[in-house]
Amino acid sequence: MRRKTNAFAPWRRRLHEVIFEADTVAGKAFDVALLVVILMSTVVAMLESVQDIDSRFHHALWVAEWVFTLLFTVEYVLRLVCVRQPLSYALSFFGLVDFLAVLPTYLSLFIPGSQALVVIRTLRLLRVFLIFKMTRYMQEARNLLRVLRQSAAKITVFLAAVLIVVTIMGSVMYLVEGRQQGFTSIPQSTYWAIVTLTTVGFGDVAPATALGKALAAVLMVLGYSLIIVPMGIVGAGLTRTGKGSINTQSCTNCSLGGHESDSKYCRHCGATL
Secondary structure (H helix, E strand, C coil), rough: CCCHCCCCHHHHHHHHHHHHHHCHHHHHHHHHHHHHHHHHHHHHHHHHHHHHHHHHHHHHHHHHHHHHHHHHHHHHHHHHHCCCCCCHHHHHHHHHHHHHHHHHHHHCCCCCCCHHHHHHHHCCCHHHHHHHCCCCHHHHHHHHHHHHHHHHHHHHHHHHHHHHHHEEEHHHHHHHHHHCCCCCCCCHHHHHHHHCCCCCCCCCCCCCCCHHHHHHHHHHHHHHCCCCCHHHHHCCCCCCCCCCECCCCCCCCCCCCCCCCCEECCCCCCCEC
């Protein structure tokens, strides 16, 4: 294992430090420049969708898009080169986002219009949390995801209860209001119940009878009361989470980031940090 660590060439280690980590001057400069390029490429993609602008500057926008795509392609290849397990990085969240950032432009050669999907690049802006050392927010995000996983059973039961309520109320409203008021079927009435329970209230379907309005009022009040249930579940879980801090170090073996500040080994593959 020691020999494998030494076999990691210094230039690859330095490249990994610049590309994946943000706690050095070179690494932060690289990531800030990358964010600027991502924003510029996103603006180009948005301008291409405006017909008047695209008709006047189509060639310039097309050239700019290909320049950005080639830059992102080179960056993606470098990310694969400077990690010991390229496949592990390629299948990670950021690895998939980086791949999807370059894919739409190449697809546009075969599928016209697919280049509009380059707005996926905006997901790469999530790296800003690493670049500007906003690790506290990253820790809170990890705590929230942990709480959601732990509360999955409770949330599932809650959603099942909501589905039962809207189905029953939709069926009742179908019988009370009937087709003449827009409640043409139980699915249509269930749709109305969902819109009403969530307090959206599109208004395309509305009850006209006194009984129907009374049931709608009950459903509206119930909708407001149900808001506190998932908030309570998640809030109770968050109060039990730890307050450990994480840093910007990224594993040179699997490229996983978000380790605890006192971690010496990668929590995924066990490599030395």
